[in-house]
Amino acid sequence: MPTKVIMPKLGESVVEGTVTAWLKEEGETIEEYEPLVEINTDKVDTEIPSSASGTLLKILVPEGETVEAGTILAWIGEPGESIPDEDQAREKEHEPQEEPVEEPAPEQPEAKQDSGRDKDLGYISPVVSRLAQEEDVDLSKVKGTGMDGRITKKDVLNYLEERKEEKKEVEEEPEIPIWETPADGDLFRPTELVFAQSEKEQEAPPEHKPLAEPGETLPLTSMRKRIAEHMVHSKQTAPHVTTVMEADMSRVFAHRQVSQPKAEARGVHLTYTAYFLSAIVTGLKAVPLANASWTDEGIRVHKAINLGMAVALPSGGLIVPVIERADESSLTGLARQVNDLAERARSGQLKPDEVQGGTFTLTNHGTKGSLFATPVINQPQSGILGTGIIQKRPVVVNDAIAIRPMVYLSFTFDHRVLDGASADTFLAHVVHALENWPLA
């Protein structure tokens, strides 16, 4: 009896993954727990170990394909052993009472049950289901405006209307005969040339290429797509407002001068990021509303302070690992986690659950010299703090001009949750914490 290799559920909210590379070919032998396939999810890349020892009999999901968690990726068994029919096998996935044999690994989830209702789409009314079928509508593309975001009949009709208009535009274009395109001067060209060209055009029907300017289309990586989705979603969801304050980093600077060598001795690189995170914790404790999420039921104020920190990846893109319960860590503890997460983020070693559950995010855009920015909120959080470059600037202190290490703090908040006053109160607490850092 062959063993199946199943697309695992790699995290709480990770429901699909892309097969990026098979590390074995069909017919090759493999040991249990030996890396078999590389999977890329929207959050991380990971290797999946083999669920059994034997021969890789059949690969069902080719490289580059994205499938749902629970999908059978491959079969492992004895050479020559026949594998169950694919459809049958899939059906079996939906009947958990059937032979609970070779579940590949204990953490593998059961296949997604078909409940007849797509939990991402919400309640689908009879008329919506009928229209979708008749008009061949992919409901995941229709924005729901009904109760709890359900897709109403009107939403589908509006979508169809838009689709019709788009189609019309596309269809109408080629109706202009090429030789009548103004400015081409075709009307005044010898007929042979005109017809020769029109025949040529007919052979290859005009494709709707974008402007034929020289250039290159970069394929969209899974991460690029997810970043795009998240950014658009966030901007569409939350009314963003950014408020900026500056902080005198003198005391932090002094503290770090003293503490850095001690920390290094313990193997910890004490970065400014740790100080910012610590100051954010102070701010969030003072204004818990900044550590919240907007929901239809109400504003959910989170008890835990889980801080995300944006890390730019060497390969492009970015990832936001989360420091859970940041309020329970000391400065050194935060620094240690920052070191660890940043390093593993850059080398692609993060676990899926390490990029989830954040309640607030820090982004340090100052590394390349940016003074201040207007960061985009990491949904469903309500706030993100951007830190600019720390640079020495002349400032007025006690009516004298002094040179101080200064930083701009840009706080973008969801105006549904916070108002200017509460947002500024939060930011002021962050500034106060940084400027009044106790000396080591």
Add this chain to the structure above:
Amino acid sequence: MAEINLVEAIRQAMDEEMERDENVFVIGEDVGVRGGVFRATVGLFDKYGEERVIDSPLAELTIVGVGIGAALYGKRPICEIQFADFIYPAFNQIVSEAAKMVYRSDGAWFVPMVIRAPYGGGIGGGLYHSQSVEAFFAHVPGLKVVIPSNPYDAKGLLKSAVRDPNPVMFFEPKKGYRLIKGEVPEDEEYTIPIGPAKVTREGRDLSVFAYGMMHHYALQAAETVAEEGIDVEVVDLRTLYPVDRETILESVRKTSKALIVHEDNLTGGYGGEIAATIAEWGFMDLDAPVRRLAGPDVPAVPFSHPMQEWFMVNPDKIADAIRDLAAF
């Protein structure tokens, strides 16, 4: 065109039918000399005499029984039950005799009779002067059940009822007798066929199905919510049996949401029939569950004024139900 109230339209219909056909006569409590407790038969006694406008004893069984006998004899009786609440003594005559006559005689005998009865509460009438009884009779094949909501329809439908060869239950929303006014042609003869419902207000967002007083209120509620941007279609059922399924389903096809309103209490009320019709033949057009707004399941309309208000469906309650359904 003249603007008259509902009860005057009913009086005119009877007057015109009595003038047109000498077989038409009226029988009921205080319909003669007194002109009816709601003044529906005012002037008829003087015009047509005591043989065609008959004051009956206080016995509904007799009123209907006499009507059936006369109808079998070729007359066209209009029986008035003073309040629908009092119709139960005549229930056996109506359901077991009048409704079944054509069927059991294999078409040899007809009962071309109209039973008029004012129904409904909201007039301080208490337990015995406020009842809605339409659901009992809409359950009985062999009867036709008609409930007008305005003077024009009332006159046209009552004239059709008088001319119909079958027994017709004609329930009149008594609260609207003087409250509901409307234009009715003065010199022009017209009738309105029993059966067809009427779309009285066109809309896109949801359909409200109602009849009688509740239809009047539904129109008011539709106006209120129109200011909030909710575009309501209102359908006046007019005839409960046989009901106009096509108009109902057509409206649901258009709006995909249905609210049914009646004053009678909810359980076993007539709204269940409309809801079932939509569920059975209009399911794939629905964008929301079918909703019913009806009187509460208590034994009667209470006499105490605040309690009566609690019982009665009114324009505000209808508007709230519309808002809920529109938001779904």
